[in-house]
Amino acid sequence: MRTIKSFVRRTGRTTSGQHSAINQLWSEYGVDFSKKELNFYSLFCNNFPVHLEIGFGDGEALIANAECNANKNYFGIEVYDSGIGRCLIKAKKRQIINIKICSGDARDVLEAQIADKSLERINIYFPDPWPKKKHHKRRLIQKDFLDLCASKLNKNGQLHIATDWNNYAEHINKIIEKNTNFMVSTHVKHNGKIKLDRPTTKFEKKGLHKGYSIWDWVLTKIS
Numbered sequence: 001m002r003t004i005k006s007f008v009r010r011t012g013r014t015t016s017g018q019h020s021a022i023n024q025l026w027s028e029y030g031v032d033f034s035k036k037e038l039n040f041y042s043l044f045c046n047n048f049p050v051h052l053e054i055g056f057g058d059g060e061a062l063i064a065n066a067e068c069n070a071n072k073n074y075f076g077i078e079v080y081d082s083g084i085g086r087c088l089i090k091a092k093k094r095q096i097i098n099i100k101i102c103s104g105d106a107r108d109v110l111e112a113q114i115a116d117k118s119l120e121r122i123n124i125y126f127p128d129p130w131p132k133k134k135h136h137k138r139r140l141i142q143k144d145f146l147d148l149c150a151s152k153l154n155k156n157g158q159l160h161i162a163t164d165w166n167n168y169a170e171h172i173n174k175i176i177e178k179n180t181n182f183m184v185s186t187h188v189k190h191n192g193k194i195k196l197d198r199p200t201t202k203f204e205k206k207g208l209h210k211g212y213s214i215w216d217w218v219l220t221k222i223s
């Protein structure tokens with residue numbers, strides 16, 4: 001049993017609309033957690049490359065990416081029911097067909113359900129910063145988590161990470177320095193005005209509004 005979690009489950013904040021979206025749309029978009037490895041061909045009914053987003057929040061970036069890239073499949077993992085509900089409502093409204101969603105801890109889903117070397121790209125946009133020192137151990141980006149991500153990426157697969165939290169950016173840099181699975185292809189600090197290979201996220205917009213800087217990394221798996 002993993003005791004240190006990168007999230008706190010928030011209950012009781014799901015609206016009736018989000019609740020009924022989960023009930024009605026789960027059979028179309030949802031993937032139940034199980035100990036059995038997924039077959040992406042059966043899941044998406046095609047052989048397009050699969051991009052995973054971890055902690056998609058309300059799914060803004062997941063949906064924007066899926067809408068712009070009809071020849072890719074998008075798999076999102078989130079623990080927050082109200083975010084999942086909002087994402088499902090948007091996906092249905094915009095008639096997105098290349099998205100599947102799993103509710104659970106990304107570490108468990110990666111370990112149990114995602115086959116090795118099966119992903120083209122993993123996106124982790126604005127993981128919870130856990131600002132207090134006593135909570136730093138809860139941060140998602142750790143050496144073992146990067147190793148797990150590397151094992152799930154195919155040849156030359158990419159891991160994209162973004163944060164707006166200075167101390168988390170320093171932490172991520174230290175973890176990347178220690179890792180042996182990835183080389184750094186891009187590392188930029190910016191103010192949200194540069195062109196990036198990703199949509200702006202809801203969490204990012206809040207940080208930019210407060211005047212925070214953003215750090216983006218693109219890591220490429222070393223084969």
Ligand SMILES: C[S@@+](CC[C@H](N)C(=O)[O-])C[C@H]1O[C@@H](n2cnc3c(N)ncnc32)[C@H](O)[C@@H]1O
Binds near residue numbers: 006056078080105129
């Ligand atoms: C700060 S929010 C960012 C949301 C979104 N990516 C954005 O930029 O707007 C981080 C999200 O990661 C989710 N999260 C944290 N740990 C997770 C885990 N182990 N597995 C899946 N999701 C996780 C949280 O529930 C939360 O919605």
